[in-house]
Amino acid sequence: MLIETHAHLDFPDFAHDLDDVLRRATDAGVTRIITIGTSVESSRRAIDLAEKYPAVYAAIGVHPTYVEEAEEDVFTPLRELAKNPRVVAIGETGLDYHRLPSEKVSKEKQVQVMSALRTETDEEIEAQIRDGAYKSKQASLFQQQLDLAVELGLNAVIHQRDAWADTLNIMHPYTGKLRGVFHCFGGSLDQAKEVLDLDHLVSFTGIVTFKNGASVREVAAHIPLWKFMVETDCPYLAPVPFRGKRSEPAHTRIVAETIAAARQTSLEEIAEATTETAEKFFRFNRE
Numbered sequence: 598m599l600i601e602t603h604a605h606l607d608f609p610d611f612a613h614d615l616d617d618v619l620r621r622a623t624d625a626g627v628t629r630i631i632t633i634g635t636s637v638e639s640s641r642r643a644i645d646l647a648e649k650y651p652a653v654y655a656a657i658g659v660h661p662t663y664v665e666e667a668e669e670d671v672f673t674p675l676r677e678l679a680k681n682p683r684v685v686a687i688g689e690t691g692l693d694y695h696r697l698p699s700e701k702v703s704k705e706k707q708v709q710v711m712s713a714l715r716t717e718t719d720e721e722i723e724a725q726i727r728d729g730a731y732k733s734k735q736a737s738l739f740q741q742q743l744d745l746a747v748e749l750g751l752n753a754v755i756h757q758r759d760a761w762a763d764t765l766n767i768m769h770p771y772t773g774k775l776r777g778v779f780h781c782f783g784g785s786l787d788q789a790k791e792v793l794d795l796d797h798l799v800s801f802t803g804i805v806t807f808k809n810g811a812s813v814r815e816v817a818a819h820i821p822l823w824k825f826m827v828e829t830d831c832p833y834l835a836p837v838p839f840r841g842k843r844s845e846p847a848h849t850r851i852v853a854e855t856i857a858a859a860r861q862t863s864l865e866e867i868a869e870a871t872t873e874t875a876e877k878f879f880r881f882n883r884e
Contacts, residue, residue, distance in 0.1 A: 599627045599853055599868050600875040601846040602800055603689075603754065603780045603828035606632040606653065607642035610832035610843055619650060622846040626868070628652060630846050631879065633689050633754060635660040636667065637674045647683035654881065656686040656754050658742050661693040661735045672741045679749050685879040688754025689780060690742040692735050692767070695758045699724035732763070739767055746775045752878055753777045755797075765791065772796070778878060781830050786816050793824050798878060800826040803836030803848060805855045818859040822870045826878070827852045 601622065611618055622630060632647065633656045634640030640657035647655040657678050659671050668674070678684065699721075746753045755777040757764040761784070768777060772795055779792050782799035789799055801817050804810045817825065827849050829836075835844035836851040850864075857867045 598872055599625075599827065599849050600872050601627050601630040601828060601831075601849040602778070602826045602875050602879075603802075604630050604632050604831045604846050605635070605639075605833075606630065606646050606831075606846075607634075607639055608832055611845075615646075618845045618847075619652065622849075623652070625847040625850040627846050627849045629654065629875075629881070631656055631685065631754075634658050635689065636663050637671060637678075640675065640678055644678060644681050644683055648681075653683075654685045654879065655681070655683050656688050657684055658688040658690045658754065659738055660689055661691055661738060661756060662696075664731070664734045664738050667738060670741075671738060672745055675742065675745055676749070679745070679751070685751070685881060686754050687742050687746040687749070687751050689756045690739050690753060691756035692732075692739060692760035692764045693756060693758040694732065694760040694763075698727035698731055735760075736763070736767060739764075743768070743771050743775065747771065751775070751880075755779045756781075761788065765795075768795065768797075776878065778826060780828060781834070782816065782825075783813055784816070785812065786819060789816050789820050793820065798824055798826060798874065800828045801852060801856060802828055802830045803834045803840070803844060803852055805852060805859070806836035807840065808837075814855070814859045817856045822860075822866070823874055826871050826875050827856070827867070 630653050632643045632653055634643045636659055643655035647653045657675055659667050752775055757779060776797055778798040778800050780800045781802045783804055792799055805814050805817055829844045829848050831844035833844060835842050836848050853867045854864050857864045
């Protein structure tokens with residue numbers, strides 16, 4: 598028995614064959630699925646799916662890369678949605694600095710700046726201001742959702758990309774008030790230990806099966822058994838041998854099997870530990 602802790606079943610990728618997708622998950626031993634909201638509307642769709650399918654539960658939140666489209670106040674609509682007993686977490690929420698507004702400065706302009714002894718152009722200064730505003734909006738969005746999680750007694754699903762220090766700095770004041778799972782973990786063993794020392798968890802995706810995923814497999818092999826969960830982040834990051842295709846919850850089994858091999862243990866042990874960890878973290882059956 599496995600729990601898929603991070604799927605995006607409301608995405609268009611699953612619009613035409615979701616019943617088949619869920620059947621394959623059951624056949625693979627994946628008995629429960631957390632479908633994750635990425636905006637207020639996406640969160641509503643996640644709840645609709647959780648109400649329709651007994652094996653599906655919802656996490657509600659606004660992804661950091663949706664910050665430009667998000668309302669100033671996401672706290673109020675998410676609080677209303679969280680009244681639904683099928684909601685088991687807040688998220689995904691966090692910080693993402695992978696593509697900042699400054700990247701819109703052309704390569705040609707960067708070359709010009711280099712040739713001018715790095716003199717900052719008006720465009721560069723404006724881009725830096727936009728970067729700062731973008732990061733500030735993400736931080737506000739993140740804090741609103743963490744505050745809501747604390748108010749409701751829920752845990753949080755954390756997205757972090759190229760924003761490690763800022764993510765931890767924002768989460769520090771919430772230590773002891775909530776727990777987070779750093780989903781799709783791709784950091785180092787030292788970073789994993791930072792997370793675990795704050796009583797948070799990590800979760801692994803199909804990246805553990807990739808040829809270039811050796812460092813993530815190493816983390817999965819060495820952190821304590823009860824400190825991680827498994828997921829797919831589907832429709833993204835399909836594991837080998839499905840890489841390049843649509844991922845789906847059934848592939849959670851492949852993730853767990855790969856971690857079991859890395860730890861030189863059985864699939865059964867990984868399934869038992871990660872299921873118990875997920876049950877405690879998501880606090881199912883709030884009805």
